[in-house]
Amino acid sequence: xxxxxxxxLIETKESAAVDHSSSAPRPSAVVLGASHWHxxxxxxxxxxxxxxxxxxxxxxxxxxxxxxxxxxxxAASVDEALDQDGIEVAFVFCPHHEMLTVGRKLxxxxxxxxxxKPAGANLDDLRTIEEEARSATVPATVALVQRGAPIDxxxxxxxxxxxxxxxxxAGPPSRYRHNxxxxxxxxxxxxxxxxxxxxxxxxxxxxxxxxxPVDVVRKLSTTLHGGAVDDHSTMILTTxxxxxxxxxVGYAFPDSPLKRYCSFTAAGANGxxxxxxxxxxxxxxxxxxTKSAVLEVDSDxxxxxxxxxxxxxxxxxxxGMSTLADLLTTMELIWSPDPEGTVRRG
Numbered sequence: 295x296x297x298x299x300x301x302x303l304i305e306t307k308e309s310a311a312v313d314h315s316s317s318a319p320r321p322s323a324v325v326l327g328a329s330h331w332h333x334x335x336x337x338x339x340x341x342x343x344x345x346x347x348x349x350x351x352x353x354x355x356x357x358x359x360x361x362x363x364x365x366x367x368x369a370a371s372v373d374e375a376l377d378q379d380g381i382e383v384a385f386v387f388c389p390h391h392e393m394l395t396v397g398r399k400l401x402x403x404x405x406x407x408x409x410x411k412p413a414g415a416n417l418d419d420l421r422t423i424e425e426e427a428r429s430a431t432v433p434a435t436v437a438l439v440q441r442g443a444p445i446d447x448x449x450x451x452x453x454x455x456x457x458x459x460x461x462x463x464a465g466p467p468s469r470y471r472h473n474x475x476x477x478x479x480x481x482x483x484x485x486x487x488x489x490x491x492x493x494x495x496x497x498x499x500x501x502x503x504x505x506x507p508v509d510v511v512r513k514l515s516t517t518l519h520g521g522a523v524d525d526h527s528t529m530i531l532t533t534x535x536x537x538x539x540x541x542x543v544g545y546a547f548p549d550s551p552l553k554r555y556c557s558f559t560a561a562g563a564n565g566x567x568x569x570x571x572x573x574x575x576x577x578x579x580x581x582x583x584t585k586s587a588v589l590e591v592d593s594d595x596x597x598x599x600x601x602x603x604x605x606x607x608x609x610x611x612x613x614g615m616s617t618l619a620d621l622l623t624t625m626e627l628i629w630s631p632d633p634e635g636t637v638r639r640g
Contacts, residue, residue: 297362305444308430310593316538323340323344323347324375324384325361326384327342327387328350329351329356329474330389340385342602342605348378350369351412354368381405383405383406384406385408386410390485391482392534397409400432401427406432406433409423409618415484417625421622423618435612436618436620436621438494439596439600440593440596441498441502448569451505452562452564453565454562457559458539458540458560460539461541463545463556464544464557466519466525470550478491484523487522488523488524488525488526488545489514494621494625497628498621498624505534506533507531508534511530512628526543526546552571553592556591575587
């Protein structure tokens with residue numbers, strides 16, 4: 295990706311989004327499922343890098359509102375959106391229980407696609423999409439946006455990481471009713487709650503920092519809000535070499551402009567790294583010398599960086615971007631009972 299992650303200096307104003315610096319035609323893209331809460335975070339990048347030829351959503355008003363700043367037409371259905379020649383990439387934001395069907399339509403047409411995690415409502419859906427896309431050699435990528443982001447980069451200063459703790463607690467589950475995604479509160483449609491939704495970013499980070507775990511313990515709770523999906527979850531991931539990561543995620547933060555609580559620590563061969571909710575970060579090396587910085591820890595700007603990466607790698611089949619196989623490795627730990635670990639629900 296050519297955008298700089300360490301400082302997150304990103305233009306996010308849509309009024310300034312279109313890049314007229316090049317006469318080269320922008321590749322065509324379709325947007326499927328514009329109601330998704332992440333979709334607006336992609337729009338400035340879409341305007342800069344792509345020519346959007348259709349926007350689809352179950353709610354026509356949402357389609358129109360998303361499409362208007364892009365000067366794009368709306369489509370009444372996924373099939374209508376795809377019923378055109380020359381689509382070069384599809385951005386898939388549809389409800390999780392529809393992702394298998396939509397993914398197969400794209401694979402059948404040979405259209406490269408960007409799909410929001412978890413790319414299905416269960417492990418079978420995700421495995422099917424991954425296997426069929428790979429078999430058909432249809433490129434696909436997933437927005438695991440914490441890869442190479444400021445938090446990831448800062449923690450890696452610890453060197454060969456042995457112990458890691460990551461906490462990311464977002465707002466209450468009621469926000470999905472308010473933002474037009476009530477299906478997120480129905481496990482059979484969404485595939486789960488906070489662990490399914492927030493956990494993949496940090497489980498993926500733990501796998502890349504420590505290695506693949508052989509022991510996984512999960513605790514999922516619905517106690518705070520009493521809903522059908524977990525509103526707080528903890529995972530302990532341990533590798534065969536004794537390295538350990540603790541991942542805590544939840545829908546336990548109040549509805550607030552602060553949006554979330556987060557904190558991160560990593561202990562490794564080079565020292566100890568920390569990041570807190572305000573972005574205050576420290577690294578203490580093995581000689582006892584500490585340096586500090588202030589990082590951008592809001593994950594929202596990372597989606598614009600991701601869209602730039604999609605544009606930069608479209609002609610190579612998304613080489614260097616996160617893959618469906620990467621997501622599958624992560625979701626197998628989140629969704630599947632691990633024979634060496636336990637799953638406890640409260």
